[in-house]
Amino acid sequence: MKEKLIKLMNKFSRSMTGIVMFLAIMGTVIALATIMKLEFMPEPIVAFGGLISSMMDAMLNNLSLIFCVGLTTTMAKNKKVDAALVATISYLMFLAVNNAWLTSQGMLAEPGEMGLFGTGQAIVLGFQVSDMGVFLGMILGCITAFVFNKFANVEFSDMFKIYGGSRLAFAVMIPVVLVLGVGVTYIWPTVNDGIAATTEFMKDAGPGGVFAYAFGNRFLIPTGLHHMLWMPFCFTGFGGVTEIAGNVYSGAANIFYAEMANPGAITAIHESVRFATFGFAKAFGVLGAFLAFIKTAKPERRKQVISMLLPSVFVAMVAGITEPFDFMFLFASPLLWLVHGLLTGLFEMLLWLLGSRTYMIYGLLDMVICNLPLPIELTKIHIFFIVGIIAVIVWFFVFQFMIKKMDLKTPGRELVLATGANEGQIGNSDWDADIQVFVQAVGGVDNIESIENCFTRLRIDVKDVSKVDEKIIEQTQAKGSVVKGNNVQIIIGMKVQEVCEAFKASVNWEE
Structure with missing residues (x-):
């Protein structure tokens, strides 16, 4: 059970990593657009900067939808285009049913001087719904991916063929979204209180909380679980919630991006920056x-x-x-x-x-x-x-x-210059031979369940971990390897995407 949980957490963090890389580009573009809008800039540059800001604001204000589609797509084992479509429809259905239930039960909050801020509700794509922030995208994305993987490959006979495959997954999501959309109107306020309490605890911990967060974020890197620490604080309400220029933002990174895009609307950097x-x-x-x-x-x-x-x-x-x-x-x-x-x-x-x-x-x-x-x-x-x-x-x-x-055997003090890297291979850019070693190291093609990558690691789920031979990975250019449960992580570096695609091609892997 423990290994299965760790495997699921690793899969979630890997999927989140790919989405966060897009957010890094968004942050950089927001910064450049803000610079273009400075007073001393020529008017055409300012106008162009405003257009770019509007584009990025659309992304920043709809991260929940992006997380939902992104998580579903990356976690889907196959038919990823269909998975993205089911995720988008499911998200829209959730907004509709949640709003309809709040309306029918007289539970819609009345806007105050600061709009809906602090009421537990928010406007999302024109719907007034329970304010779940990016948690909605994360939860719904994971549920949709699970349902899609379970039902998207189920086929019926010719007469009912239209109801099989991806359409069946969509059909199953209809009652799931209905229950979720209604259920969160009662459950989420309590969850929100828990998130607020956690945020207050970290705030009250002061410098000690900053130390614990920073230490854990660095120390957990070998396990790959550090993503499970920093991502919630950077992109969800765990990192803090605030209102900037009429919009509500949650998470240290999201709040800072909003401050960066609206420098005239702030007098101080929000305290959530301690998590970023x-x-x-x-x-x-x-x-x-x-x-x-x-x-x-x-x-x-x-x-x-x-x-x-x-x-x-x-x-x-x-x-x-x-x-x-x-x-x-x-x-x-x-x-x-x-x-x-x-x-x-x-x-x-x-x-x-x-x-x-x-x-x-x-x-x-x-x-x-x-x-x-x-x-x-x-x-x-x-x-x-x-x-x-x-x-x-x-x-x-x-x-x-x-x-x-x-007398630690750090680089330059041992017989081999570095764990997992032979001297003769430093600087070698040809990974073809190494990929064949990787296949052998994980017990052959028949022992592979899934192939993915994160920032720097090739991640391979295997059926039988006893067939894994980490020792032979040391003969390659890889920087090292880590085995967690049935997940083999091979540390590649910045070329990991290229190596992952080449690895899939070498074993004729189809998703």
Whole structure:
């Protein structure tokens, strides 16, 4: 039961990851559009920036629908186009039945001075419904995917053929949505109270809450479960709820994007930003660790260490993808990884205490672009960089001390330069041979249940985990591997999408 639950959580987080990558682009475009609308810009540029802002606002204000369709599509095993259609229809049906029930029972809230904010209801695509925020998209997306996978491949005889397959899945969703749409009118207010209580608890925990959140977010990376921590706080009511320029936003990232698009409507950065600074360690912590690895490497191998680590350090600092770098030392010393997490918690707590309100969940590029439209007196970005420089120094000396004192076999101090990467293969861009090794490592084609990828990992569900041979993965360019239940995770790096598609092609995989 435990393994099955972990598997479901991993599947959910993988599906969410793909959607969040689109939101990163949205945030960058909102920032650029806001800059285009500054007073000193020529009028045509301002007008064009307004058009772009309107486009992005449509996405930001309808994240629930995007999550519903995105989750259903990514979690559907096949017929993904049909799955997207069923998800869209189900979402619209939910809005209609929820509004109809609230209306018939006299439960519609009356707008106040701030509209429906604080009433537990909201206007979504023209319907006044129970305010579930993006939770509606997440819950309905998961339910639709489950139903679709269960019924979309059931076929009937010729006379009733039209009612089989994807149409059957749609038919099953009708009563499901009916029950859900009515049920949440009674259940969701209690759930909302629980979410509000959790938010208040984290707020009351103050600096300690920031430390715990930041530490967990970093320390859980090897398990892949860190997504289950930061995503709710960044994109749902767990991170906070506020009203900006007449619209209600929930989640640290969503709130910041709205503030960025409406800088004239705010006088301070919302406190939820404390859940959206975990990119700090991706830049400054990684740089300090990198310098420590160079310093402690054997003199004759320092150039090799630099050439091996520099690409992953660059990706971590600029784009915020740290896993290729993390797995260079995680297995060499779990204790060093623990300290890495503790330092992350300590410095993010320090940022909060010193008044920094700078947004950064990815890398430096995204951070600079997203914070640029907002006044420095609000973001306190100078504090962020000052603390960042101090962090590089602290990480460097702490890592250097531990490596030397405990004789840790970090890059440049062991027989093989890095876990899962042979010296002769550094820089080799041909993955064809490695893919054949991966197939062998997971027990062959017949042992594969599903093939997916996240930011940096190739994720393969297998039927019999006893047939998995992690050792031979070390012969490839992969940075390492992790086995959780029946899920084999092979750490690839930024080329994971390319490798995943090539892997599917090599085994003739059809979804």
